[in-house]
Amino acid sequence: MEILKLRSGDVLELKKTHPCGGRQFRVLRTGSEVRIVCCSCGRDLIMDRIKLERAVKRVIPAPESTPETAE
Numbered sequence: 660m661e662i663l664k665l666r667s668g669d670v671l672e673l674k675k676t677h678p679c680g681g682r683q684f685r686v687l688r689t690g691s692e693v694r695i696v697c698c699s700c701g702r703d704l705i706m707d708r709i710k711l712e713r714a715v716k717r718v719i720p721a722p723e724s725t726p727e728t729a730e
Contacts, residue, residue: 662712663712663715663718665686665689665693665718666686666689666720666721667686667687667688667689667721668685668686668721668722669685669686669718669719669720669721670683670684670685670686670698670718670719670721671683671684671685671686671695671711671715671717671718671719672715672716672717672718672719673714673715673716674714674715674716675714677697677699677700677702679697679699679700679702680699681697681698681699681700682716683697683698683699683719684696684697684698684704685698687703689708690708691707691708692705692706692707692708693705693706693707693708693711695711
């Protein structure tokens with residue numbers, strides 16, 4: 660199993676729904692434990708990375724910050 664590349668700001672769609680009915684979570688912090696927040700109700704969760712990687716259906720990458728060119 661390949662390790663998912665997660666970054667702060669990415670949105671994860673999980674296989675199971677949260678009790679509020681939402682499936683999308685935003686990544687706040689990564690490491691051996693990943694801190695995520697529900698996009699529907701705002702609930703904050705900390706999950707083991709291995710458990711989270713099994714629960715992820717797809718990753719929606721965070722928009723890249725593009726530097727503005729001043730002319």
